[in-house]
């Protein structure tokens with residue numbers, strides 16, 4: 001199978017996805033990017049990616065059209081390409097907060113396959129997490145092609161219903177920022193405890209990677225792993241007591257509910 005892919009918008013996310021594909025499935029994907037900004041086109045060219053100036057130019061020759069522009073301009077882009085859309089051309093949107101129904105409607109109430117994806121920023125380093133969903137049953141070929149594109153920059157999962165995407169946004173979409181905050185806070189504390197900044201960063205980042213790898217590979221859950229490193233009366237117990245006294249679990253719960261509710265409000269406004 002060769003996936004002929006026209007990408008509209010050649011910014012950070014598009015570059016991450018195509019770079020991933022170039023790394024993992026170079027023979028499977030033939031990509032061209034529509035990008036109005038000359039400087040960005042130049043960056044794409046240096047990555048070996050073919051470019052054109054306008055969205056309409058990718059419509060005639062590609063079976064898959066990826067919408068990778070900012071959500072605010074997505075409706076205008078859809079209206080611009082609507083007249084060029086062919087039946088069975090598969091639309092893949094990565095725009096946050098824009099529902100499949102509003103994409104269909106901006107394209108002129110089409111019945112083409114439409115896949116909505118919630119990727120996240122670690123895609124930029126090949127460690128992304130993307131959740132994919134469609135509102136209709138998809139051909140095996142379309143499903144496989146979308147999986148190939150997003151597997152190339154990390155892991156993918158398919159959701160059964162689109163309404164789950166707001167919760168996914170609260171978990172993996174906004175999630176990197178929760179970990180950035182944890183790392184930032186731990187590095188700051190480490191420096192206050194007298195450790196030089198570069199060493200503090202190395203200690204914290206490697207500890208985060210190690211903990212994450214243990215959760216990923218262990219046959220027990222993070223709760224058991226936590227108990228195993230927490231001796232009664234020890235140092236870890238002293239730290240965890242402070243977090244527990246301020247109900248850390250409840251704080252995370254409330255933060256993620258706030259993110260889910262905000263995602264839901266934004267997609268209703270869009």
Ligand SMILES: NC(=O)c1ccc[n+]([C@@H]2O[C@H](COP(=O)([O-])OP(=O)(O)OC[C@H]3O[C@@H](n4cnc5c(N)ncnc54)[C@H](OP(=O)(O)O)[C@@H]3O)[C@@H](O)[C@H]2O)c1
Pocket residue numbers: 008009010011012013014034035036037040054055068069070071073077094095096118119120121173
């Ligand atoms: N970054 C993330 O972590 C993340 C996560 C999940 C989802 N997303 C979604 O991914 C999408 C892209 O995000 P991004 O961070 O890659 O944004 P970005 O870097 O701003 O990329 C968007 C690109 O589209 C170009 N563009 C503007 N109008 C266009 C048009 N009419 N036709 C073709 N291209 C056009 C922009 O050019 P100019 O710069 O000249 O405007 C820009 O280069 C967004 O919808 C966002 O919601 C991003």
